[in-house]
Amino acid sequence: MRLRLIACLALTAGLAAGGAARAENDQSIEGIEKYREALRDGNPAELFEAQGEELWKKPDGPKKASLEKCDLGLGAGVVKGAYAQLPRYFKDTDRVQDAESRLLTCKEKLQGIDVGPIIKAPFGSHEKDDMNALVTYISGQSKGMPVKVSLSHPKEKAMFNLGKRMFYYEGGPYDFACATCHGQSGARIRLQELPALATTKGAPVGWTSWPAYRVSAGQMWGMQWRLADCFRQQRFPEPNYTSDATIALSMFMSALSKDAKMDTPGIKR
Amino acid sequence: MKNIVKLVALLPLLAAPALAGSNATDWGKGAGDAAFSAMLKNSFHDKGIATLSRLKQDATQAFCSDPARATGASKAAVAARAKIEAENLATIKWPTDGKWLGDWKAGEKIAQSGRGMTSSDKAGEANGGNCYNCHQISKAEIAYGTIGPSLHNYGKTRGNSEETMRYTWGKIYNAKAYNACSNMPRAGHMGILTEAQIRDLMALLLDPASPVNQ
Amino acid sequence: MPNPMKIRATAKDGVTEVKVLMNHEMETGFRKDSSGAVIPAWFITDVTAKLKDKVVMQAQWGASVSKNPFLAFKIKGGAAGDKVVVTWTDNKGETRTDETTIA
Incomplete structure (x- = not known):
């Protein structure tokens, strides 16, 4: 029985439910693996990477500057490998920042852009699409690199601890916490497998695969969008874009993903 | 702090609420109650019907947000869970017309x-x-x-x-x-x-x- | 001006494999927006591929193809350095042409 259940895990909504019901489990798994393989071959995330690179290099804002001197943690202008070491503490802002948060800092400081409207704009808006393209480009420059997130600064350690506490924080009309669905391994919602995100085995499954292109929606999602939608399904109010709660959760997952290889940008059904 | 935890473990007859409190998870540096509440307060906004009031926990949610208490095997944790269960049992409204089954x-x-x-x-x-x-x-x-x-x-x-x-x-x-x-x-x-x-x-x-x- | 495609072409043993990723909304014309209004159809209708200025592949598409379509096909011939040109045209009459050289 247990085995059969596990076998079912590999089913994804990429196949029509009715069709899958009639298929043998093994065949379903094979079919899904082929589907996933095929998706990987032509990941539209590449289009967003190209767009993000363009945005990175394009002069913008009152200061007519590009983002090419943006310090993502490895020094001004170093993009290669930066995403695999985020979030991290930045001295100039005295804050732990993820890729999105740091991009906002650079837009503000280097380009002179008022980032308030970017923070407030809904996901799917032009402002947020540009942000997603930028993080897609940045994450692609860490593809295949091991996650190296530091917890040596007290604020980094605090962020990790806060993220852990946030992961278990239960609330709202459904009593949901992140842990409700992601606190165990081997379980699924409908046919979607759920990684146990508070473990060193489960965390990389999530962390190293975002930003990702979502085929069914035709959208490119960065981790900020991913987390905001988790909270929506949790029946929570919406997290502020680049708020500490979201960065804390990213810190929690990324630190647990230490040494796992980034597989970004990813692709999801 | 460690001493207190040990003491509590030696006194299984203490009242459940006090025990539950002492058995709580230590979230580590920088993640104490004040820091965590401040983070929650600054990190969300109302959206549609999902308003900030939803972040406010009832006693059950607060209790279950601590894995040490939610799943711990200590007598204190077991007793505290029994109390939570009793409180929730008291909230149940049984069918008003005595009819159990619908369509x-x-x-x-x-x-x-x-x-x-x-x-x-x-x-x-x-x-x-x-x-x-x-x-x-x-x-x-x-x-x-x-x-x-x-x-x-x-x-x-x-x-x-x-x-x-x-x-x-x-x-x-x-x-x-x-x-x-x-x-x-x-x-x-x-x-x-x-x-x-x-x-x-x-x-x-x-x-x-x-x-x-x- | 539509967004660019990404094209990769590799030749091996006299066969060239071309992989194209297109940037397009591909609206079916059956979806509705949040106010209930139908979102007008907008999709690629024709795709043409040329190898050294000779048409080697033609496709007619409809609304059932996904957003940001990915197309892979193999053609006989082609060698490293040859030019591959891909063009699409949509039902609004917009068109986009991109090219690459075979690796």
Whole structure:
């Protein structure tokens, strides 16, 4: 029985439910693996990477500057490998920042852009699409690199601890916490497998695969969008874009993903 | 701090609430109550029907947000969970007309629906039960989740004695009455499902004519 | 001006494999927006591929193709350095042409 259940895990909504019901489990798994393989071959995330690179290099804002001197943690202008070491503490802002948060800092400081409207704009808006393209480009420059997130600064350690506490924080009309669905391994919602995100085995499954292109929606999602939608399904109010709660959760997952290889940008059904 | 924890462990007869407090998880540096509340306060905004008031926890939610207490095996944790369960049991409203079972067909629809109460849902729309998200129920539906146990043949294996009816109603109405930190929402207590909807779900699980029991 | 495609072409044993990723909304014309209004159809209708200025592949598409379509095909011939040109045209009459050289 247990085995059969596990076998079912590999089913994804990429196949029509009715069709899958009639298929043998093994065949379903094979079919899904082929589907996933095929998706990987032509990941539209590449289009967003190209767009993000363009945005990175394009002069913008009152200061007519590009983002090419943006310090993502490895020094001004170093993009290669930066995403695999985020979030991290930045001295100039005295804050732990993820890729999105740091991009906002650079837009503000280097380009002179008022980032308030970017923070407030809904996901799917032009402002947020540009942000997603930028993080897609940045994450692609860490593809295949091991996650190296530091917890040596007290604020980094605090962020990790806060993220852990946030992961278990239960609330709202459904009593949901992140842990409700992601606190165990081997379980699924409908046919979607759920990684146990508070473990060193489960965390990389999530962390190293975002930003990702979502085929069914035709959208490119960065981790900020991913987390905001988790909270929506949790029946929570919406997290502020680049708020500490979201960065804390990213810190929690990324630190647990230490040494796992980034597989970004990813692709999801 | 460590000494206090040890002391408490030696005094299993202390009142449950005090014990529960002392047994709490130490979240580590920078994640104490003040820092955590400040982060929560600054990190969210109202969206649609999902307002900030939802971040405010009731006693059960606060208790279950601490894994040491929610799942710990210490006598203190066990006693504290029993207290939470008793409190939740007291909230259950039993069917007003004494009728347990509604229409299993309507129940199947409610079990299938995962809609309701998110920031993108509208107020006043009927909520779904989210049941298939976590449970196998009717054999025909293969897209079921596995966070909860299979409910296939629920009525067939348990029969439909008054006791079974009562437990099942109570479990749907307030799951935390039977397992303090169950992953299952408290559908009746939190106003997710109406009494009529619960009756239909009861029929899905317990009506001998329901496909669940075929 | 539509967004660019990404094209990759590799030749091996006299066969060239071309992989194209197109940037397009591909609206079916059956979806509705949040106010209930139908979103007008907008999709690629024709795709043409040329190898050294000779048409080697033509496709007619409809609304069932996904957003940001990915197309892979093999053609006989082609060698490293040859030019591959891909063009699409949509039902609004917009068109986009991109090229690459075979690796």
